[in-house]
Amino acid sequence: GENVEQHPSTLSVQEGDSAVIKCTYSDSASNYFPWYKQELGKGPQLIIDIRSNVGEKKDQRIAVTLNKTAKHFSLHITETQPEDSAVYFCASDSNYQLIWGAGTKLIIKP
Amino acid sequence: DAGVTQSPTHLIKTRGQQVTLRCSPKSGHDTVSWYQQALGQGPQFIFQYYEEEERQRGNFPDRFSGHQFPNYSSELNVNALLLGDSALYLCASSPLGGPISMNTEAFFGQGTRLTVV
Numbered sequence: 001g002e003n004v005e006q007h008p009s010t011l012s013v014q015e016g017d018s019a020v021i022k023c024t025y026s027d028s029a030s031n032y033f034p035w036y037k038q039e040l041g042k043g044p045q046l047i048i049d050i051r052s053n054v055g056e057k058k059d060q061r062i063a064v065t066l067n068k069t070a071k072h073f074s075l076h077i078t079e080t081q082p083e084d085s086a087v088y089f090c091a092s093d094s095n096y097q098l099i100w101g102a103g104t105k106l107i108i109k110p
Numbered sequence: 111d112a113g114v115t116q117s118p119t120h121l122i123k124t125r126g127q128q129v130t131l132r133c134s135p136k137s138g139h140d141t142v143s144w145y146q147q148a149l150g151q152g153p154q155f156i157f158q159y160y161e162e163e164e165r166q167r168g169n170f171p172d173r174f175s176g177h178q179f180p181n182y183s184s185e186l187n188v189n190a191l192l193l194g195d196s197a198l199y200l201c202a203s204s205p206l207g208g209p210i211s212m213n214t215e216a217f218f219g220q221g222t223r224l225t226v227v
Contacts, residue, residue, distance in 0.1 A: 042221075089153075096165060
């Protein structure tokens with residue numbers, strides 16, 4: 001079946017530094033690539049998404065890039081803050097469903 | 111706007127029992143999807159409901175069934191519970207009958223934590 005690989009599984013960065021999370025997908029028909037943030041005990045929250053007709057999208061400190069040829073997309077968080085600490089999931093659409101990566105635990109060190 | 115609401119938030123059941131979880135979609139959304147999230151993993155797609163019918167199903171056994179009501183709310187039923195069914199069950203809603211591949215956003219509820227003992 002289709003799958004999404006996400007790296008790294010854990011990422012520890014100094015407060016104020018940047019964080020980058022990378023994902024690779026397998027379904028060449030995928031057109032929608034959301035990123036979710038999940039805090040402990042809560043459901044996933046959509047933070048940014050990108051569609052296949054664009055290569056990059058930015059929203060304040062968060063940006064996502066997409067390379068459809070290579071089938072990979074990345075999340076970039078700049079000027080990290082303590083409240084950025086959470087588990088981040090990438091996903092891609094495939095046949096009415098979202099296929100999810102395994103998640104990245106982002107730790108912001110003070 | 112209340113967003114996606116799920117009930118109950120926590121539930122403890124015994125092996126072999128049956129459970130029903132409930133979801134109310136975000137206002138204006140007519141499509142509901144259910145996901146199972148085991149501890150430390152990403153969500154796994156169970157099924158999606160649109161116009162009161164199951165439109166797509168993931169790799170889950172028939173013990174997992176669902177229903178969508180005319181007001182777009184939905185239920186997830188699990189029969190003959192196993193210890194391995196312990197997980198966070200997430201409901202997601204999308205607007206206007208669009209599948210994810212039609213570029214519609216999916217909004218998630220806070221989930222129902224099911225523990226099977």
